[in-house]
Amino acid sequence: MIPENVMNQPSWYESSARARIEGLLDAGSFKEILGPQDHVMSPHLALFDLPPAFDDGMIIGRGLIDGRPVAIAAQEGQFMGGTFAEVSGAKLVGLLRAVARNAGTPQEVSTVFLLLDTGGVRLQEANAGEMAVSETIHAILDVRHAGVPVVALIGGRAGAFGGGGLVTACCSHIIISEQGRISVSGPEVIETNKGVEEFDSRDRALVWRVTGGRSRVLLGGADSYVKGDIGSFRKAAEVINNNAPPLSLETLEREQGRLEHRLKAYGNCHDTPEIWVIAGLSTPAGIADLTEDDFIDLLVKEGVRHDAR
């Protein structure tokens, strides 16, 4: 007998960006914008003798969740690490600008879902990618300013690194799974720059303790924690509604207070179990080893909520 918790639905972590979109939206409702048949591809990869992708690793469009119209964008983490680049970035920026512009019109959507799966900026087109990240952040905030929540879903192979980490934290709400990782500098980058003593990137338990889904949601870097199957992400996406915090001075003041408190309370810690000790969690050293159900129970018990974002 295969345990139910193993033989589950298609896994978010393993699936392609397109499969995630299919699984997240109401069946058959996805309308892709600038899809593969439009051949809008990176003009820069040829210089590096790298093959392009028909969608430049960014799939965008509209669709329905529970009948509600939504906008959706998914990065394909397996293509060039899901990186922000000129075309992939412009597709995302265009989508966000369209959502902001159409808020309050018949074309409006209720929510934007960003299925981030990214190593950050594509270095082969670094300047364009850096600008794409900055423009994405500006556009996300415009969307939020227009009253439409932007929700990040994190649980792909590439995580949300570099500029992707910043983009994530600019969203109204962050849904993450155990495998999800959020960080600015990746462990390999820190190891390369600062040495293996600073961050041993091959110690994957450490990598996840520092950047992984459980630590992020416990510390306040993410808002909803889900099991790693696509169905669980969809369930969490269904319940997101307009009570996500608006972008306002009050919201950012609350975030200021939250982040100041975090720095003060945990600034001397070097690994997350030290934080959990201070935070008074019951199994500070064993968070990673809890079963999914036990961890979700812990979250319910702790009542962790970080709505100031």
Place this chain on the structure above:
Amino acid sequence: MMPDNLISALFPHGHTLSAGAENTLSGQARSGGRDVEVLGITNSTPLGPETAIILAGHVLKIVKSDNKTPIIFLIDTASQRMTRRDEMLGLNEYLAHLAKSIILAGMAGHRTISVLYGTAAAGAFIATALSTQTMIAVDGAHPSVMDLASIARVTKLPLDVLTEKAKKTPVFAPGVEPLAATGAVSEIWKLSDGLCAERLSRLLADNQSMNNDNRDVLGAGRGGRTMAADVAQRVEKAFVQASDLKKAG
């Protein structure tokens, strides 16, 4: 160390700038006959949570005052600080919080201008200079995403090959000119020509539709990003059409 040359070039009519904790600076100055708020990072400081939260706190306080005073950011940072501890604490949230605070200030009617007088790279660049409405590069400015040596390591290309390619295709080359070509840098000023204070007051006077992010259009015009603006516009058009399709289907 305070960037005294820069400060006197920008604000010859007086200021109250002083150095703060964690390599920040803050205070007020006069420009073009009005008061401006000035915030900054000094000493090519890698941007960590401490510096970011102090600056964001200043920005939010200014926004709260509700007087729409322009904010000038003087930036000499580095990359984001690279430590395990900072990442564990959620450096991404601190940097994003700073970016959000600066952009919120713009939305709330504060003219935001950054003056890059030193280095800025990667996430620190995004969270600071690139979050303002207008970015100016002055002497000593060296913006980048990543240095070529690191890009060489990641792309597994020899450095000299990469350097050669960078000459032909500035899309990944570090420095003011390549980034200006993408639309990141609005103007490049020289401190020695004595015109910076005047230029700044002109910029402050021009606050038309400053919250429209048109850097991609600028990049297209300058030839550094030929596709981005066009693609974004195509998507915007198609977005409306896709909603019609939904109704039809």
Place this chain on the structure above:
Amino acid sequence: MTDWTKQKAERARRVAAVTSLVSGKVVEPENVTSLLERIICSGDRVCLEGDNQKQADFLAESLTRVDPAQVHDLHIVQSGLVLSEHIDLFRLGIARKLDFSYSGPQSGAIARALDQGKIELGAIHTYIELFARYFVDLTPHVSLIAAVSADRNGNLYTGPNTEDTPTIVEATAYKNGIVIAQVNKIVDEVPRTDIPGDQVDFIVEAPRPFYVEPLFTRDPAAVTETQILMAMIALKGIYAEYRPRRLNHGIGFATAAIELLLPTYGKQLGLQGEVATHWALNPHPTLIPAIESGWVQQIHCFGSEVGMDHYMSARSDVYFIGHDGTLRSNRLLCQNAGLYACDMFIGSTLQIDLAGNSSTVTPDRIAGFGGAPNMGADAHGRRHISDAWLKAGREAAGNNGPLVRGRKLVVQMAETFGEGMKPAFVEELDSIVLARKLGMPLAPVMIFGDDVTHIVTEEGVANLLLCRNADEIEQAIRGVAGYTPVGLARDRVKVEALRQRGVIRRPEDLGIDILQANRNLLAARSVRDLVTWSDGLYAPPSKFRNW
């Protein structure tokens, strides 16, 4: 008058020479190098326990510090040569001659040292073969071994990674040799006595626990659709045909895929309880789902695997567990079981030639053999029967031929192209090229073609038992060699004829839709899934985690 006790006297002389360095049997770590300089004499045969996994690393490091002017020309006789210190011994001139089995990470360094004349190579053995020679002509004078704990009398607890230790000690201690053990801890009482203290001369508490390499952990997340297809072909084309109950699996991803398909695809085929019930096998984490689903009755292990200890202790109906509650492994006995008591060996290989010879040697590496040649050889001494063995024997003899004996199923799995588009099928093995270059009289062939019964690739399965001559074997191999140059050069008419005879069977011949080969068929798709299957008992090493 002949002195018949020269060895005994020599042993006594050496032991007496170190009395100032020891307290009873215990030697302090800082005195180990001096002790080795007095115990070991130039020209000695030395076994520096380097197993497949467990490494006497502290003793190895200490041995590299002896004065080469005093101790030199050692003859190293050990199964695994995997630490850089092992190579250093030759580089520093402490050792000169080498007889071994497996080198793994040092395979490149060994090839270079051979080329530079730093190593005088005796032979590259299979495990059982080297162990056998310990008792005939390669008996160690001194053995430096590793154990988990010792008491002050030298009784050793080797823990789950017993591996080679009993064999090494048996050969050394009973032939007037000297046995020195590094242990992680000296304790008042050992949990169980794996090696009796009277066979151990000296013990040292090493500054850090001995190194163990997780060699058998294959991350389900890395199993590809191609490997799943091959596993389906193997299950339907071989397991379902011959029903081998007793078997050994190699350590590659293709066989890991089979293990992960047993509870799903294997069950669909109705094979549960019919195949793969008894194993000579390392503790593969990927077998956990099959064990938990009730497929497996019994497993004997060569060694242990990092992270599997608690799981195995809790599954003592399946594994060999001491009264203390931990695994007892034994490489010699398990290899012997693989040779004589198994109906099938199935494993991955890197290169196969047109006669079915296979090798994992590349031009600049001497990786050695380990156990595959014993597992993957028909044991001509076998006299007991099984259905699988008899069926294979009948196929080999032809329907009308006399049944001389059965055959072990020896199955080689190979993706037609390996890393960097390197074809797995070749006209000439790299190992034969290497042997020519180094002047080796015998090319290091892993499994000889005349032992191979089946070859499985993503294109299909070739049954060499049904081939009647060298030409048929060649075309059967070309016929599953895909788009490699060897495969493209097939004689299409002959290959089609072999297919009609069932010598070659493609997925469609077996009723397998290649689009079924998808990762959702795997009983576990991640190491995390394996932990869940194991009820939290499996504790994978950090490098395999993504949580």
Place this chain on the structure above:
Amino acid sequence: MEKFTIYTQAKSSLGGKRSDTLTGVVASGNLEILFERKGEPLAVIVEVMTASHGYQHVWEAVIKDFVARVSPGGMYISIHDNGARPDTVLLRLMQGARLMEARS
């Protein structure tokens, strides 16, 4: 990057109604294939862009087998390859054809 186009004919048109489909991802050792229903009903045109140089004859052999197995007439097939092995190419082609044969 090596680019070439393979023109061939199938015995019959590929069934199904879908106008296009994308299968696979341009990841290391993988490829993406865009199927478009356009052109002559029996023509099969395969446009290949690949990071591995010098394997055109292998591509031709794979396409030949694919066409013999599936008969994908009327397909314009564009491939971006990042070092996929031939068996992966064949698998993706079969997957793509199967998706195109879907009714909607």
